[in-house]
Amino acid sequence: MQRMTDAATSVRWLWRGLKKGDWLWLMLAVVIASATVTFVERLGDTAKESMVRKAAMNLGADTVLESSRPIGDRWRALAEQLDLSVAESQTLVTMASVDDAKGGSAFQLVRLKGVSPNLPLRGSGDLPRIPAQSNQVWAEQALVPLMGLNTQPPSSIVLGNRSFELAATYASNQSGLGMTAFAYEMRVALDQLDQTGLKGPGSRVSYHLSVAGDAASVEAFTRAVREADTPSLEVRSAQSPSEDLGQALDTAWQFLDLAGLSAVLVAGLSILIASRFYLGRWQNMIALMRALGATRARITRLFAVQLMALALGAALIGVLLGQLLFVAVTPLLAHYFDPLVLSDWRGVSLYGLLMGVLVLWSFAWQAFRRAVATPPVALLKTISDAVPMQHWLASLGLILLVMALISAGSWWVLSAVAVMAGLLYLAAQVLIWALNHWQRHASGWLKLSIAALTRSPGLVRIQLMSIGLVLFVLMLMTFVRADLMTNWQLSLPADTPDTFVINVQPDQKETVIRLLSERGIDTDLVPMARGRLVAVEGAPIRAEDQSSSRGKRLLQREANIAVMPSPPEYNRIVAQRSQAEQAASELPFVSVEQGIAELYGLKLGQTLTFDFSGQRQTYVINSLREVTWQSFRLNFFFVVQPQPSGSLPISYLGNFALSQTDTTPQALMQVMGREAPGVLVIDAGRIMEQIQTIMRQASWAVSGLYGFTLAASLIVLLTATMASQQSRIQSWLLLRTIGASQVTVLKVGLMEFALLGALAGLLAATFAQITGLLISQFVLEMTPQLSPMLWALSVLLGSTILVIMGWLTQRHYLKLTPSAMAQRWG
Template sequence: MNLGSLLSFSWRMLRRDARGGELRLLAAALVVAVAALTAVGFFTDRVRQALERESHQLLGADLLLVADHPWPASFADEARARGLAVVETRTFPSMVSRSDGADMRSQLAEVKAVSAGYPLRGSLRVAPALNVPDAAADGVPARGEIWIDERLASALAARVGDRIVVGQSLLRVAAVLTLEPDRGINFFSVAPRLLMTLEDLPATGLLQIGSRVGYRLLLAGDAELVKRYQRDIETRLARGQRIEDPQNGRPEIRTALDRAQKFLGLSALLTVVLAAVAVALAARRYVQRHLDPCAVMRCLGATQALLLRLYLGQFAVLGLLAAGLGCGIGYLAHFALHAWLAQLLATPLPPPGTLPLLQGVAVGLLLLFGFAVPPLLQLKKVSTLRVLRGELGSPQAGLLGGYLLGFVALAGLMFWVAGEVALGAYVVGAFTAAVLVFSLIARLAIRLAAAARGAAGSAGGIGWRYGLASLERRASASVVQIVALALGFMALMLLTVTRGDLLDAWQRAIPPDAPNRFVVNIQPEQVAPVRALLAARGLSPELAPMVRGRLTAINGARVSAADYSDDRAQRLIEREFNLSMRADLPAGNSLSAGRWFSAADLGAWGEAVASVEGGLARTLDLSVGDRVDFEVAGETVGVRVVGLRKVDWDTMRVNFFVLTPPAVLQGYPASWITSFHLPAEKTDLVNQLLAEFPNLTVIDVAAILRQLKSIMDQVAQAVQFIFLFTLAAGFIVLYAALASAAQERRYELAVMRALGARREQLRRALLAEFAAIGALSGLIASLGAIAIGQFLAREAFQFEVAINFWLPLAALFCGAALVTGAGWFAASRLLQTAPLETLRAGSA
């Protein structure tokens, strides 16, 4: 048979099987898996293209020099001497206010002071008022003027022409800022933006000891000159200085999107896993129903090779059609992800490329042939005697090897889709462990059920005795059905009950009276009057000193970011620590190792010691007894670690990574910080505080957490949207497992009826068997969901979640009820079929 005839015949077979409903499960599983993966793939591809295309605008320059202290003038001078354009910015949080008296309004803003020429890439856009069309800005704000964004204008009820108090200056609002090309996302960037000229900054008096200021130099010019300058200065960077280019720039945006994409990718991979299970079950059922037609074709002269080519051709066409439909659904679905997540990027997303399309087609074909080819090998080996005897014999020796090939294909697919070894290994390992553990539990439970059946004798009735005996008689098939159902149930429970428990625990982690205001930048001479003002309003929070210090050495060895592979450790080494001093153990802190400060430590004659937060110690590989050196105000302060602390960060109190006795840091430049819970009826306290101390920064933590929660909600909604595909795949697995179970019982029920068994007896036996399968599947799935939920709570969210002890019991009954009901619906028609008709049709 030539290729054309082969494809024509395969197409006719596909159309016939499609009309008969033979391939619906296979096609549905493939479509769902491809749609989930391509929906995520199309969106992430658009984000990748946007970051690459707009990378220079996301920096506002070709090269960005970032530091937590002022850049030496030599860096800018050298860049200008090489023909590069240079502008400077300083960014920091500060409270700003409009008007005074009873009508005073205050708001935490992210202030950016820029020099002329900003930005070097991209452009600012401003509007003459709120909710009116904007236009490209001509330069930067003039002296005495500021531009504020829409959120700040709304918060302060400010209009163009109003005057805003910024520190010790009164500046006029000249425009509404609508677009800033290098705006990122970090802890303070959720606050509204205020843009001003760098020339007005000294008069505000906002930059004082303890101020968190980001100093940036933006450079642009010929690409070769920029690369040469970057290579030359990389070796001269000091502590706290780093370079950002289009490849590593805007890490906060990339981090937020990477996390969102990782969650979405995990959801899509879970869908692929369930789809693989559904494909394997559906292909197995398909093969069982086509044994007799293959035997007939063998009698008519078809060779084994011809049969294999025919079915492979049919499956190839099916795979391409299902993959194409899945890609179309995925393309439409990715617009929902775009609606939720694209706002994290301040740049339009370009159309997606063809890679997700190719990936979707490859996923469909790999899933189909990885798990459908092993059963097809049985069709190839079917004997012509089956026409007469209706038997296939035992599975071929290469069948398990074929399924192993399918698993390897699935594992490779997961690594490819995940895009990173760690994530792929995590999913493959978790899937493999779940299948193995579920299989062992299912096999052990079946044996125990068989033993219980024998011990119970006739007490359980003929229905239960026959149902449990049927489980043991088809042990391998029963294990496959139980594992498949357990995987589907586990996905459903993770989407519903366990996820709800995690969210509830997260909400309960923060006490209702937790501090919702932080006040920073309190200068030493302001400590007493600030404490008095708060006390007059019925508040008595603790004020803690902060001394800025940079970690320089551990046990006498100099440390740098290059000494650590962990990203968090590198960031900690690069930045300055907020050190503090106190004599007593703070509330919400407990010792996890070592000791707290003794009387000798508190005296000036004692050794300089420190207590370190346990998480920081693990990150930097510190332990009790280590000596740590900090650079404070140009001097080296060495301390011995005498204890490690466990800190309850959820209390929202002021906490520090490193604490020392007062004698260690006394005399070094310090600013002070405090936190307190401000009831809604006392919000005017903030205005009074800022009116008397305009340099203070009051951080409304509740507002910031609401902003961050809004971002997380966007990601959560997108993940839940992709989980809809996972949900669909789970239901397909359930249906495939139940349909396969009912089909396997078709011939057996006919034999039993021919031998005199009554329909009522068979009905009870079927219900008992389905109930046992459902109960065991639900129980196993609930245990898996609990284990995964506990792992996520501890490793991903760092809080404790109470175990739902009612979940296994509820899952047991719900699983039994669902499988019994669905199984009976699938099998009831078998009892209505005449035994002679079924026996004549054979056992397939």
């Protein structure tokens, strides 16, 4: 009962305070924090779900099980039990020919896919739905020029011992680069596949079970399959995009998260400063309440309920704002995502609400704990308002928790925030020491300004740290953002390869080079062999022993392994054996991509054994390489040295920017089909478009978040000037009383702001320079450059902004007569 009435009293007091604008700064900060979190999360979820849906449409399902043996009824039963739609298909590689006396093209290697009538389960697009018992065949468009196919009148295509009529053609549905698929696809009804007689003993058929349905059921199904860990079963999911697309997405999310995080951090800082400003008020009120007989527990309750109600109310407004903003940008999103899948608003709203509450509590915790511990005797004696270290540590712990939640536990982000805060604190300490020193040698109004600034060093430290961090974040976002945008655009220059030729046999190499050079394309064909890693240091490496699904997947299938004397120049070597070690080595070398080395724990000097179509070869790891997957250059996990015996089953592949020439992919396919049969031309333009779209989306969203950070920064600057208002005005009153002119008070007042801004600017520029250098060096891999102008600019900017803020918030008091000032503040 007591608690209920306390809650009612708290809410009543809070409401009164709100009406008078007492809680304005805390409220605004929480609103911004939760609006940012809500908007970023909703945007991110929608983008992810839209992309997964798109991937699902390409896959024709949410998840596909693939096996070299018939997939038992167990998984179909589970899928049906989970209320998922289920479809089946079987694929085999065979030769197709056109049954046409006038002579279509020669025999063509195709991937023949028998599909059940309900496939594809996701997306209608170009993929055909093939009724049962249909005697028609559907062919991938690329096969039309290769085989000289027609739909009017329909070509007759012979597959095994059956002949099918061509119904229609469809666009490729390969979502990756398609380099694993060595042949173009044809589709027939599943029940007709058996009639072709191609599924005999020894034929390599792969069986697929496709499922689709609501996300939770699909996840449950996928998890069950993965947990069963059937070695012959491979899971392909719309959730795991291809290597290059995945990396582009990761970068985009990381930058989005960082932009959101900076807005929340800045909003938190304004809470931190505002909490110092409220601390004085709370302490007076709490001391009085204690004197009047309220117990500490009761006071804690009364204030906790007020803060909690404030946090919930403000977070609710923030969530609404975030959602409204999202609704406002939905038409824009529809331009970028097709299909646009709007994520569920409820989970995100709850998260935004929680984060708003957490942000308030974490940044205000120290002031709250200090305030509720105010002794009643504070009414009669001046007591220190210094916050004990344990409260600061608790606050810091909570802040790190909030940051961890937002940055999804990214330890480097947390460490960077903690280190940055610590360094700023130390730097602020040094600056205050320097100010004290300066004050002793200064005179006149300058001395008074410095004295005013150093009057409460605790508050000035927080102000310096906060304003410094705000300016730092703004500078970093302005400059680094511009750098990143440029870098992203540069990362895909106009001559980025967009077309691949693969499966070029050694005897076709010269022909292909000639055909390409006739069309103005100058490219090297890289020799490669398809092989599978089977042993490390002589010990077998098995997919089932791997804990990560990527680790399993990569061992289950053959990889493209480059056969070159040394790795390509555009790969950066990150580790290499010494000359002496190389000379002493008897085995040929292999160069391993860094990520793969980490995945399997491979080290320099270890031996790797590969299986190339039954032929085993052992190599020693000579170097580790860093590969930029988004570059669209020819990249390989492994590069092995050619064997003198030359016995590896080699084919060649190459890539180039076909869009820079007059030749179309179709024309190239046609000529290759004619003069170099079996060579596949892969158009990768679509996936590049996807990546470019993601980058555009990310840069656009980052600009939006930049607006949030700016708004939060404005509040930090305002609270920073308000926090020390009372004592500042009291000292102005004193100056006016002892005869200082209005101009002198104005100079003292504005100089204090100018100094604070300049010092914060100095700190921010120094930290921005260091961070910029580190980012240039290690992230963007550009030549780092120091910019002395940044310091001058930052100091000037900091003091100008603070003077403007100070003038806007304090001008009223700067102009008051001593008596009016005394009446209001004396």
